[in-house]
Amino acid sequence: MSIRNMNIGMGVLDRTHRPPVPPRPGDTVLELNGVDVEIDGRRILDGIDLDIRAGELLSIAGPNGAGKSTMLNAITGDVPVTSGSISLFGEPIAAWDATELAMRRSVLMQNVDVTFPFSVDDIVRMGRSPWEGTPDESDDDMIVASAMAMTESTSLAERVYTSLSGGERGRAAFSRVLAQAAPILLLDEPTAAMDVKHQEMLMRLGRDYAEAGCAVVVIVHALDAAAAWSDRVALLERGRIAALGAPEEVFTSARLSAVYQCPIEVLRRDDGSLVIAPERPAVRRHVYGRRAFPLEGRANLPQFDHVSGQGKETR
């Protein structure tokens, strides 16, 4: 036992943490049974049943407010479930202490903000903290370096995290999560601030992680990416799972259009991959102010003579 585990103030030693047993591919590592979550009397999740297996990448999609992040928060134990149960490696979340949970699942939240000016290297190294005092600790330097190399953030190592751009922060934070080397990876919109190249890089890494026998759960808004990289997708709608299964089955034009309340087209390429895009009207280019922007009230925008339809600017 590391001396750092000493229980300051109480003078008692913490109990030892159970090290994780690597899951076998196909094992259910995370299970949600009839999970309801109510926050301030509002039902956010409604009877969620979901099992997540080692070796798969599961994407969670759905409109804003469908309960995606709440579901992830319930899985991490940050939001208490109103009813139902969530189990991790066959035991309820509450049966594990914080360090044991950290050895089993790593979490990337949206917008990780850092209070003090830590360098990227410091931040990634923080991912190793659950392993402090275990034999794995001796590989910290290698793991940290390779996690940064994978996300192409090695060159950022000495930069102060808070001085990075959104996409760079995303990569640094993702490196930290990789360095944690937990068999379950939970990612909440990891690609949000990234450019296309790094979005693809991140999903590719998630894929590699899953193919190595780990479980990856990722919340994504880019439906194409979800379709391309996932084993299964879960489509959430108003706190329920509207559909769960292979991307080709779940992502149909009719279902997506209904769930997002917006016409969405799903095309299938010759190789079977999906192209998913909202139906958009043809845009008339270079109209030069022939229509007013419909903001009501007195606004300091160009004014037009609507009645005559001349489109003549009056100011």
Add this chain to the structure above:
Amino acid sequence: MTSPTRTSPASRSAARERDTRIRADAADLGLAARTPRVGRTALTFIVLAAGLVVMTIVSASLGQLIIPFDQVLGSVFNKIGLHWLDGPSRAFGEEALWNVRFPRIVMAIVVGAALGVAGALMQGVFGNPLAEPGTVGVSSGAAVGASCSILMGWDFLGALTTPALAFACGLFTTLSVYLLARRDGRTEVVTLILTGVAVNAVAGALISFCTFAAPTSARDQIVFWQMGSFNGSRWNQVALVAPMCVVGVIAVQFMARRLDLLALGEKPARHLGVNVERLRFRSMLVVALLVSSAVAFCGIIAFVGLVVPHLLRIIIGPGHRALLPASALGGALLLTIADFAARTTIRFADLPIGMLTSLVGGPFFFWLLRRSRSKSGGWA
């Protein structure tokens, strides 16, 4: 467990090449790239420690009775059985050193270290650069205890009554602010700070009442207690305060790495295995202990806990493993200097040290505020 990230079914030579590259990167990050900051940190520690030693000698040497540096050193060596230099040559030199100046200097060191560490701990544990022991009412609570004791003229513990009550009330106020801010087993930082504001207001009112109700001599005592002073520090007082401060300063070292993780925010820290509430509770306990014992004999000394950690964070970076001991040294150095100034600026007058630290600390903090606002990327 092996890392699940070692995956790609690459060819053997490619894998070896990658491995070499990673090892090179690891070496870079582990050694080469970290050297500047390590060097800087070591230098900072050396400068602070050297400064503290020099200040101790200077402060012991100068005053109404001037004792040359070599005689100060000689006296110290004599005490530990080495007869390298001669002790004080003038009458009462030995007495002035060992009964007046050294207890006072040691008290300043101990209190400064306690306040510096407590400040760094508070800022770390709440991930908020504005947190300061005063925020959660340690100082004002202690002041209420001291004021009541002075007003009522209690002496059930003899000369220790006022310090003991100050200590107890400081501890009580801090823990009650913490417990009041806690709800459903969690504490919101903003709630905590606002609870502190409310409790500080009540404490302020109680102090005002004590000041109002007290007869003139007691009123003076109450007012001067709140301005802080190391005047009249004795070895027996040091013996009471020092052990608590030493224990506190050592205890926080074991929290350092987890405090770093809190900079990521509460939830990410929890995801990395930190029991955030437990860490907070223990930190508050240590802060209450450190600051209550620090202010018990010396009164309120503001701004040390706020300014010292900020300044050191700029120099050695935000990692708590270095920041906490550096804040202890920095706080000790700052208070030895401040106490020296309080003693010698005006002849035959002992300025209140709390007044001095606030006078210098206020504008300095303002400068820090401007500086960190102008930098993108928050607090340095």
